[in-house]
Amino acid sequence: MKIALITENSQAAKNTVIHEALTEVAEPLGHQVFNYGMYSAEDKASLTYVMNGLLTGILLNSGAADFVVTGCGTGMGSMLACNAMPGVFCGLVIDPTDAFLFGQINDGNAISMPYAKGFGWAAELNLRDVYGKLFDGERGLGYPKERAEIMRTNRGILKDLKAVTCRDMLTVLKTVDQDLLKAAIAGERFAEYFYANATDQDIVGYLREVAG
């Protein structure tokens, strides 16, 4: 899986700790990790939690990423922004059991975590455990497994509902505040990672145009 890491401005200083935990867990499991920043509090390109959501929508809908790991101080803002986007199902995950249940029951494509609230000493241990529960083995198997079928059905109904409530991503990109959009894709390595991995040519084309 292609896993994208996106860090919000208030927690930019923790990007290294998060990235390290994520790669140490996910890469040996065969996943690729793309760190879209912010990389430090001093980055020129600053990502608010709203931009985290927009960027998550871009990465997932374009095929540039299969899963997004993001967050903010409490995790709530990034989660709200992600879930505002078409095709994004972003869990708020705090502990390993959350991660496991979200993976097996909801089988979403993004998580937001709190990187300030409750994030104290040794929090990197919890990050590792959370990533292990999410990225080791198959997701969407249900828990308990006897209820897998009903859980799958409900996921499908939710997906259909969201397809009704949300406009498609290209329309969103064209109608959203274009300054917000430019800021969301202004990260230092966005171009390098995004254009190498995205498969939706309409989104790619539009973003090339926007980025000038």
Added chain:
Amino acid sequence: MKIALITENSQAAKNTVIHEALTEVAEPLGHQVFNYGMYSAEDKASLTYVMNGLLTGILLNSGAADFVVTGCGTGMGSMLACNAMPGVFCGLVIDPTDAFLFGQINDGNAISMPYAKGFGWAAELNLRDVYGKLFDGERGLGYPKERAEIMRTNRGILKDLKAVTCRDMLTVLKTVDQDLLKAAIAGERFAEYFYANATDQDIVGYLREVAG
């Protein structure tokens, strides 16, 4: 504030405990609580977490409720479904500090809580504390207060983004699976509470039509 309580089918048996905690906290603070069920596991009208989301969208967009308290086993499914709806900003809240920060920073209009995962003995104490943090005093003041302005700004940007990504509620109601919609408004007391409180006549009109 008009607060609506919505309980998902797997946790229907806890509706009474939740309703009791909610009314004991919210009513003395001057709020009204409307219990939209499910009331017990035996209710004729069954609400899945997807329907919770759709119903939340209906209540908030129609003016029938100012705030929705919902949830499911882990809180995740209901949260995802709520946040798929236009104009709904639903936090996943686990402890009183979550509730306070969500109220002050994100100032959303719905919360989803886990009523099975982590919900053990004495969980009613936590419910009361969570409701107190949400419904006592003004929300949206920021925390810390020095950052109120930037927090307000980001909320506005998120709202604008969601207005772009989501279709309006009436369109959603007309295009969503009509059986899902009928099921979401089939609760025993829906008609009584909804029509007495909703102010959006287009939504009211369409639902009267659907309900036949």
Added chain:
Amino acid sequence: MKIALITENSQAAKNTVIHEALTEVAEPLGHQVFNYGMYSAEDKASLTYVMNGLLTGILLNSGAADFVVTGCGTGMGSMLACNAMPGVFCGLVIDPTDAFLFGQINDGNAISMPYAKGFGWAAELNLRDVYGKLFDGERGLGYPKERAEIMRTNRGILKDLKAVTCRDMLTVLKTVDQDLLKAAIAGERFAEYFYANATDQDIVGYLREVAG
């Protein structure tokens, strides 16, 4: 390691779930698990949290067990009772990170967990993770490892302090309320497990006498 499981009366019905999680994790790691009960709420021999503590003291000081897994509704009563005993260092453990840090930093010989408060659906997943963090690999290595030496030193000082504050176990057994003692060792399989494993002949001798 010989791991003893002790369950308090209010949570006796969960003994099977706990025992299953514990054996599934600990036995493949080469440990032995001894289930001292209670086995069900209907057991003739009832263990209060105070008796949990006394029994923990007996098992650890006699050599019948190397580690005790116990608990009660909140975990607090059993923890207090365990830590009242000579030579017992019992952590209150709630999540996997607690378990890991307790194992690496405090390197105690018992844990108490809450089996009612916070113990909801899927809590067996958390049990497994906690046991994994405790029983897989070496304990007492410090975290972070650079601080291992100072952590070891403090553990030694705590052990010395407790040796001063507490009377030895045999004296405790002889002076404690003898009815409480009899009740603490009245479990159905106590004799079978204890006498086969205990190595302190004075304690063994005294308990044989008491048990009549």
Added chain:
Amino acid sequence: MKIALITENSQAAKNTVIHEALTEVAEPLGHQVFNYGMYSAEDKASLTYVMNGLLTGILLNSGAADFVVTGCGTGMGSMLACNAMPGVFCGLVIDPTDAFLFGQINDGNAISMPYAKGFGWAAELNLRDVYGKLFDGERGLGYPKERAEIMRTNRGILKDLKAVTCRDMLTVLKTVDQDLLKAAIAGERFAEYFYANATDQDIVGYLREVAG
């Protein structure tokens, strides 16, 4: 009530935050707060978690304090050290519900909290809520109240057990490593607070002698 605050060396920098939260909650409720330090990481007198326990034992057994609020990185070391002392019943408290249940069910005389693990942004909110649950209103009333009597009985049995397992405080003071003892009472304001409040003349006399 006389509430003593004791902070371990690794968390000394947080003494101000903790003290502020504690006084803001406890003083309006009619309690007195005595800050026994450490006051900063640079204090001449350094308190390890083991010394926290010894000092807690001194304050509670001498009558200098009715309740002790302490902790360390995970809360575990201080809790273990406190509970090694005669007459000390120290809970490990993480959230407000823990605090409430410990106060009502166990009615101990000390709490230890984690000030590093899980202690992130906005943790001062949780401190305030915890202190409110502990210090507002009567403790020991049981929860639920119907079980108050059996809870009181068990507390009495635990107290009796601990009286059997532990030596009296004066004996502990005389036999413990005297350098450890001197270090535990070396804090800048120990003499000022302790001698003004302690009522046990034997302990007072011995500590005057030790302090030289």
